[in-house]
Amino acid sequence: MAEHDVVLEHVDKTFPGGVRAVIDFNAEIEHGEFVAMLGPSGCGKTTTLRMIGGLEEATSGRIYIAGQDVTDLPPSHRDTAMMFQSFALFPHRTVLQNVEFSLKMKGMEKVERARRVWEMVEMVGLGELAHRRPHDLSGGQQQRVALARALIGRPTVLLLDEPLGALDFNLRQTMMVELKKIQRELGITFIMVTHSQQEALSMADKVIVMSDAVIQQTGTSREIHEHPRTKFVAEFIGNNNLLKGTIKSRSGSVVFVESEDNLFYVRIPETMPHVEIGKETYFSVRADLMHTGDHPDMANRVEGSYVTTEFMGSLETNVFEVGSDTIVHVEQHRSVADHVYQMGEKETICWPADAGVLLETVTGVAERAEAE
Ligand SMILES: Nc1ncnc2c1ncn2[C@@H]1O[C@H](COP(=O)(O)OP(=O)(O)O)[C@@H](O)[C@H]1O
Ligand SMILES: [Mg+2]
Known part of the structure; x- marks a missing residue:
């Protein structure tokens, strides 16, 4: 199992009220893959993503990250980071301070911290805006800050929940290319949830199509597009x-x-x-x-x-x-x-x-x- 970054085996989720949100979810995600979970609203994408990140407990089944069984571990013990649709940036901190936050919490030494933060801020194209606060940034720029903040701890896996959902059409087109480029450069595994087939098919190496709590088909964009199975x-x-x-x-x-x-x-x-x-x-x-x-x-x-x-x-x-x-x-x-x-x-x-x-x-x- 060591060759896979993320493995889900027969994962089920039933919420306390009785809603079956995910049924028998199986996936093997390789290191460095860009995976999209695609499906209409309410089909169980976010729940699956949250179970991978440890924010939601699986009702049954096992989840492995980098070969380790993490099913019963809290989020802090999983090598994942999450980027939400609402960016949740600290409004009174600058770009640098927002990105730096988690490293500071970890107690990383100042010089190393600064080096890492600048490197990341440059990578997402915010070098010139490093001292601005979120409300002086556009939606797309804020999104880059959120991305930098999620990636700064170098997680094995980045989990993204509808990351482009809040952006207007033109910006979304630009950010699709940017996200993909950054993912390639860093070689970090991305698992992205989206209801947009254009986003999924143009960004992902592997697409997991879901509907109504179950996986319909897993394959490359081309396979899904040219050979629909269901x-x-x-x-x-x-x-x-x-x-x-x-x-x-x-x-x-x-x-x-x-x-x-x-x-x-x-x-x-x-x-x-x-x-x-x-x-x-x-x-x-x-x-x-x-x-x-x-x-x-x-x-x-x-x-x-x-x-x-x-x-x-x-x-x-x-x-x-x-x-x-x-x-x-x-x-x-x-x-x-x-x-x-x-x-x-x-x-x-x-x-x-x-x-x-x-x-x-x-x-x-x-x-x-x-x-x-
Ligand atoms: N905390 C919760 N308690 C009860 N039901 C929930 C909860 N979160 C999500 N659900 C239900 O689980 C199903 C899947 O939701 P979700 O994973 O958010 O779907 P998606 O992200 O694909 O839109 C939906 O029917 C939703 O109403
Ligand atoms: Mg969702």
Whole structure:
């Protein structure tokens, strides 16, 4: 276990009132990794982060930091630091004094302390503002102070709870790059909680997608984006089309799924242990793998009725209704999608045999309660 900075094994959290906030959380986080826990509000991200930091007790399961079982240790005995969304800076102390505080508490000798503090203040780009107080700083600058303060003790792991949540759009874009750079330079493991898929996918080496107290999928940004494993991830991340049907038969790593009058080729991902013939299932097809017009080389086709068009940069997404209540998005480069559709116009939509992928369904706490 020594090669991992943080390990969570079957961690559960039920609050005294009975709320099950986290169910069977498992993760292995390597040294120097930037990990994002991503999911909608209330899914258990903050609770998980607080359990890692020792601010919240796990109901069951084990937590290891740098190979040591810390499950029963208080925060002060864990090699973690935490950065909150509300910066909680000391208003009457300067930048330097804010950053210096914890070292002073530890009784570090003055010259060494000053050297460390200046180094950190320079690293977060606040050298010229070192003698200012928080209310003379912008939101982004205050955030850098909070970051410097959290990092000054050189923790093994920095825990960040929605660190960019309070910043406006432009500043957030800048800080995303900055945070990532600082993390790389220091080589400290970062675990960041966010509900923004853009933040998670652009900053993290590893993303843990959560919903309703459970982990939906763990993977690199690319894996999560290009290979969603569950229905929730396919809906929550990226631009995926979600289709539903009944599994009719299987041939090797492909199943045939019947949906209304259509039969689709759908790939079985390697991670799926078995498929059940006759079962109702969801599968996803990325919007950029669907094509308008008839393509004889593609195995899947369906008739759609045009609804609207969305524009994003050089991409154009045409939206169609297929069957009775399914909407599909077809994302193409503007140069390919040169046709101007009329509302309700019929169009053929095609995708290759391996573009459709079967999805798993991971049930969260609400559905579990219903089933009990
Ligand atoms: N101290 C607490 N006591 C009781 N329930 C709590 C407490 N803290 C959080 N919860 C509940 O636990 C669930 C997960 O909360 P949280 O971890 O804060 O979610 P997130 O950070 O993903 O928004 C929510 O249903 C929330 O209401
Ligand atoms: Mg939270």
